[in-house]
Amino acid sequence: MNRRHLLLGAGAAALTGLGANATSILRQPEARVHGLRCAAYTEDLVGRVREGIAAFPAFAARVRGAKVLLKPNLVEVHAGRPVNTEPRLILAALEAFRQLGAAEVAIGEGPGHSRDTDAILWNSGLADLLQAAGTHRGRYARFTDLNVDDWAEVEAPHDFTGLGRLPVSRQVLGADIVVSMPKLKTHHWAGATLSLKNLFGTVPSQVVGWPKNRLHWAGIDNSIVDLWSIIRPAFSIVDGITGMEGDGPIMGTAVDHGVLLFGENLPAVDATAARRMGLRPGRIDSLRMTMGIGGTISALRIEETGDALPTIPYALLPQWARLRA
Amino acid sequence: MGVSGRGSEAAGGPHPAAAGRCRAFLAQCRTAEGAFPYTPGAAPRPEPTVLAVAAGEPLPAAWIAALPPQWGLMLLPAVAGAQAPAICAPILAWLLQSRSLPVEDVEGFDATIPGWSWVEGTAAWVEPTAWAVLSLCRCPPLPGIGAADREARAAHGVRLLLDRQCADGGWNYGNPRVLGQELVSAPASTGWATLALIAARQAGHAVPPDALARADAALDLALARPGLSSLALAALARRAGGGEAAPFIDRLLPRISPEEGAGGRADWTALCAMALDGIFL
Numbered sequence: 001m002n003r004r005h006l007l008l009g010a011g012a013a014a015l016t017g018l019g020a021n022a023t024s025i026l027r028q029p030e031a032r033v034h035g036l037r038c039a040a041y042t043e044d045l046v047g048r049v050r051e052g053i054a055a056f057p058a059f060a061a062r063v064r065g066a067k068v069l070l071k072p073n074l075v076e077v078h079a080g081r082p083v084n085t086e087p088r089l090i091l092a093a094l095e096a097f098r099q100l101g102a103a104e105v106a107i108g109e110g111p112g113h114s115r116d117t118d119a120i121l122w123n124s125g126l127a128d129l130l131q132a133a134g135t136h137r138g139r140y141a142r143f144t145d146l147n148v149d150d151w152a153e154v155e156a157p158h159d160f161t162g163l164g165r166l167p168v169s170r171q172v173l174g175a176d177i178v179v180s181m182p183k184l185k186t187h188h189w190a191g192a193t194l195s196l197k198n199l200f201g202t203v204p205s206q207v208v209g210w211p212k213n214r215l216h217w218a219g220i221d222n223s224i225v226d227l228w229s230i231i232r233p234a235f236s237i238v239d240g241i242t243g244m245e246g247d248g249p250i251m252g253t254a255v256d257h258g259v260l261l262f263g264e265n266l267p268a269v270d271a272t273a274a275r276r277m278g279l280r281p282g283r284i285d286s287l288r289m290t291m292g293i294g295g296t297i298s299a300l301r302i303e304e305t306g307d308a309l310p311t312i313p314y315a316l317l318p319q320w321a322r323l324r325a
Numbered sequence: 326m327g328v329s330g331r332g333s334e335a336a337g338g339p340h341p342a343a344a345g346r347c348r349a350f351l352a353q354c355r356t357a358e359g360a361f362p363y364t365p366g367a368a369p370r371p372e373p374t375v376l377a378v379a380a381g382e383p384l385p386a387a388w389i390a391a392l393p394p395q396w397g398l399m400l401l402p403a404v405a406g407a408q409a410p411a412i413c414a415p416i417l418a419w420l421l422q423s424r425s426l427p428v429e430d431v432e433g434f435d436a437t438i439p440g441w442s443w444v445e446g447t448a449a450w451v452e453p454t455a456w457a458v459l460s461l462c463r464c465p466p467l468p469g470i471g472a473a474d475r476e477a478r479a480a481h482g483v484r485l486l487l488d489r490q491c492a493d494g495g496w497n498y499g500n501p502r503v504l505g506q507e508l509v510s511a512p513a514s515t516g517w518a519t520l521a522l523i524a525a526r527q528a529g530h531a532v533p534p535d536a537l538a539r540a541d542a543a544l545d546l547a548l549a550r551p552g553l554s555s556l557a558l559a560a561l562a563r564r565a566g567g568g569e570a571a572p573f574i575d576r577l578l579p580r581i582s583p584e585e586g587a588g589g590r591a592d593w594t595a596l597c598a599m600a601l602d603g604i605f606l
Binding site for chain 2: 076077078113114115116117118119120122123145148149150188205206207208209210211213214216217247251317
C-alpha cells in the first residue's frame, strides 16, 4: 500500500460528503509524481534524473529516437540567489536523455526580463558546462534563445486570456518531447513558479514584449493555463535541491530543500511541489484552473512514489499568506 | 548617432580586425531582401536589421517600408533619419502618438509618465523608451513632424528615465523597485538609457549631471556581469559620454569570430561592430 492508497482509503468517506468538490476531484485524471531526495548538486545527477525518468516506463520508452527540448528556468544571475534552474541539473538531464536514446536533446529558454541571454548563459556557468561537454560548439549549438526564435500562432483550446491564439517558439512546437525544468520558487506575482509558469519562456518576447508583457496584461494565470493547454509538455523535472522563498522569483532567499520531482501530469507535479513548500495548491489560481481540463491537483488523485520528501514551509510575502497550508 | 555620423570612424576604427570579423558574420546573415535575422537562416526581423544599419550595413529600404511601426523599428529614425527620411517619417510620427498605459498601485516611481512600451496597450519599459528618446533627439527635422511635439514627447521620455533610475545609478528593465525592494540595474538597460540621456542633453533637454555621472559609473556593472550586448552597449555609452571604453572592448575581443560574430547573433554582432569601430551612438 502506498501513500495514495492510504489517502484514498481515508478520503473515501469524506468524498461522499463533498458534493461539488467530489465531482471536481473525480474529474481530475489519476496522476503520479515521483520524488527523489538529493541533498546537493554534487551528487550523481545523471543517475538521479535517469531514476526519475525510469519511474515512468511509458514515457521513458517514448524518448528513444525523439527530439527532446529541455526548457529550464533561466532568468538572470545574482550571486547567492538560486534564481535559475541549476546548470549542473540541466546538463545532467541532457546527458540522461541522450543515454536513453533521444535523437536530439536541445535546450531552449526565452528569459523573461533580460535580453542579454549570453550574459545569463556565461554568468550562470551553463555555457561553460555545455562547452566542456562538447555540446556548445561556440554558438550554443544546443541552446536556443526562444525570445528571438521563429514562431507560430497557436489556438488556445480554452482561451482563458481572450487572445485566441498565442505565439509559441518553433523550437518548442517542433520537439517531440518538451520537458519543463523549473526551479522550486515562490513568485511575487503568481504565488509560486513551477512547471506551468515556466512555460512563459516558450513565448517569443519579440512578439509579446519583455517581460512577456502582453501575457501579463492578459492575466498571468490565464496565460499559464493557456500555454499549458497548447504545449502540453510531456514531462517535468523540478529542481528543488535548492529552492527560493520570500520575494521570488529573483530577489528571494535560498532554501536547502534537497528534492527533485518528476512527472507527466504537470499540474500534479506542481501541486505536489507546492505541498512540499507548505502551500495549498487549490489556492494557486493557475493550478485550480487546470482542474477539468486534464490537470490533477487533488492529493486524492495523485500517487506519490519514490522517496518521502520533506515539507518545508517556504516564507511568503504577506499578500500570499492565503496560500499557506 | 546616425549613419551620416559614422563615416571615416568606421574605416579607421580602433579595432578593424575584430570589427571585420563582425562584418563577415553579418554578411553571412543578410537575407535576399537585404534584411537581417537574429540568427543565420531565420526569418529577417526589424531589430537586428536596424542595428545592422546602425553598424553601417546598407538600409533595406523596401523591406523596412513594408513593415508596420513596431518596437523593432523605434531606433531607425536615429539611425537612418538623414538617409531615408521618407521611411523614417511615419515611424517618428508613430513614436509621437504612441503612449504606454499607466499602471496602478505602484510604489516608489511615477507610473503615469507616458513612455513607450514593447507592444501597444501595455506599460512603459526602459529600453523602448530609450530608443524613442534617441530617435526623437537624434533624427534630423522631417517634413510633417513638428519640432514642439518632438520636444514634448522626448521630455516625457527623459522624465521617465530619470524617474526609473535605480539606487545604484543604472536601470533595471522598467521599475527601480518592486514591492518595497530596491532592484539592481541591468547592464544592457543601463547602456541604452545612458545613451538616450546623453542624446537628450545634447538636444537641449535638462538632464541633471549627477544622474549622468551615476549612470556612467553604473556602466561598470557590465564588467561584473558580462554579456556580449551588455559589454558592447557599455562601451558605446561610455564613449558617448567622453570616457574610455577599453575595459569593455578588451572583454569583447576574444569572443568575436568571423564564423560566429558575437554569439552567433546578428543583433549582438552589430552592436559589437559599432563598439569596435568606435562609432558614436
